[in-house]
Amino acid sequence: MKQSELFTKTVRENPKDEQSINAKLLIRGGFIDKLTRGVYSYLPMGLKVIKKIENIIRQEMNRIGGQEVLLPALHPKENWEKTGRWNVEEMFKLKGRDKREYSLGWTHEEIFTPLLQKFVSSYKDLPVFTYQIQDKFRDELRAKSGLLRGIEFLMKDMYSFHADEKDLDNFYEKVKQAYFQIFKRCGLEKETFLTYASGGTFSKYSHEFQTITSYGEDIIYLCDKCNLGINKEIIKEVKNSCPQCGNKDLRQMKSIEVGNIFKLKDKYSAPFNFKFKGKDGKEELVLMGCYGIGLGRLMGAVVEIHNDENGIIWTDEVYPFKVHILSLEEESSVKKEAEKLYAELKDKGIETLYDDRDKSAGEKFADADLIGIPYRIVVSRKTLESKSVEIKKRDESNAKLVNLQDILNYVR
């Protein structure tokens, strides 16, 4: 895309009403816009980033057998009364003109469970793994960290349905691995830790994936020996020692929860009386697991981790464009070469932003750093003298001259 055609513009000053790094940089770079507290719009480059994250998540969910669906955000009261969750404070409620009451979905157990109940009647129909990538709403008083805690937010939520606990346990481990793969592909491998948290009614612990960042709202204790995190909420319960290896030398860190997985067992199948006929002909309650990742939150976490004083540093698989071409002079021969290169990269399917604007070199460099595209290619009179361009990776400090013919070897 030509940058002159992009309707967003970068901003030098930090927004006054944002404290978090992710909100400041994403707004200044033109990725998102704040409509109101906790509610953001994804602008063209922001949406491209979200789509990258969405595709990574989709690939990994499909790989473990997930079937994608799309459920509504508007829920009838009856579904939530069944499970006794109609009065959850964070749930938005509204009334229709027909006097019926609805809520806006902040999670979807109450919708997935009776939906699957329509199709599953025998052990032969199990297991089922199904997920959606969908807009959620939470009446959140603490929304203040940009994309890290939204009132409206995109989420991937998967629900699994099983005939027995062993099958649930097996799949639960598969999801754990898939989640690590997702965080790795997003560039958060080093900072993200499986974390024990409070388990609720049925399990001793649930599991969170916590990414260490100074702007995190959670506190975890990290075991340096086995790399397990322990959420502060259970640190007394585990007597200040790692429940996995016994180590007592734990480091307290701030972190942000980028994913969570739960064994629900029959918590939601029971109120809906969702049963299946087993091999022995006996009816039993279906067992469930649920597995969440917030897409916007993940995008925010990537920015919190990968930035420097000049802007964002997008990662290998998460970026708005892969290559950013800057043509430095107005001179027509330079523009011509830059255009040619832009056409060539586009032709090869390499997502490229081409800064063709009538701006100073300084402004173009500053914008490129702020926007944070992985590869910056500078085309100027000087580089063209040696039939070359200057390529610099956003996370490296040195640029190198590369012959025009060799560019694809660098950016592909």
Added chain:
Amino acid sequence: MKQSELFTKTVRENPKDEQSINAKLLIRGGFIDKLTRGVYSYLPMGLKVIKKIENIIRQEMNRIGGQEVLLPALHPKENWEKTGRWNVEEMFKLKGRDKREYSLGWTHEEIFTPLLQKFVSSYKDLPVFTYQIQDKFRDELRAKSGLLRGIEFLMKDMYSFHADEKDLDNFYEKVKQAYFQIFKRCGLEKETFLTYASGGTFSKYSHEFQTITSYGEDIIYLCDKCNLGINKEIIKEVKNSCPQCGNKDLRQMKSIEVGNIFKLKDKYSAPFNFKFKGKDGKEELVLMGCYGIGLGRLMGAVVEIHNDENGIIWTDEVYPFKVHILSLEEESSVKKEAEKLYAELKDKGIETLYDDRDKSAGEKFADADLIGIPYRIVVSRKTLESKSVEIKKRDESNAKLVNLQDILNYVR
């Protein structure tokens, strides 16, 4: 995908609470599920169809220069008060715990206009064309036609911003052509007509795209001479004659509105005081157009038009899978060949549903007709005797024997 793994199942009986063809067939085929009046879930095959439609729309919007964004569904009251539309009856309203009032978006002029105002200040920043594919909510008392009229529904809404009327007029014509292209690619070319409708405050007429179907809720008068539609609401105003060619011989038809386009001019830029500096340095109001297509409604319209007594007939570009393989016997040699073919088609990137279930031939044929995948391939002992399979297009009545080696020539 193997059909044995698909969690949905087909249903023989029509749902009791649905009157429209689209709802009956889509529910029976396992494409959608009704959560409550006007609110549907997209199940795996339904979501695949929606994604096809989404991609067609996205391609055509990008082709005319559209920049995709994603705006929130939750809107602060203030935006809607500015334009005097806070009291629109069809708008859902809700209150947060912080006592602030919100509405759920049923259209997005009130959000796009102030957003673009942040980036556009000069004639050099214009025109801008921006769109989203997003979930909308309308407190609809008439929701009763399946996907044709939803309370929650997916919509593509584009908004264009211009410096002068000529530019708006030019782009408006481009959108018209893009819309025809979308309806053509969805298989609705023959049945869809540009229709004059009431124009609102600023234009004499607005334009709708109406698809002729007996389940339509609209009534249009069709001019056989020039193929223009006239919405009933303005038929008196145009004195029962075609406003384009003067013909008085008009046919009354039932139809469904699959798209609409509006010249908004300064209707929304004025209340937000959204101005730009012109070439002469004078400040002027930005002119706007808006352009909508409902994705679910389009899917519903495709089903209303393309079906027979046995089920849905998906079109060339809109389908859940392109090929449906049916293996008819439990015999291992037949299964082996069917599996091999399935693997081969998957490998070539051809989306294939493979009916590997332990069901009778009759059931498999009935399901294939109901689901309506464009190409049905039958693998049986008999066809394999001549090293062949039987290929039948869903919209044709005769099957033909095709050599195993030639299959790709037929389905690619």
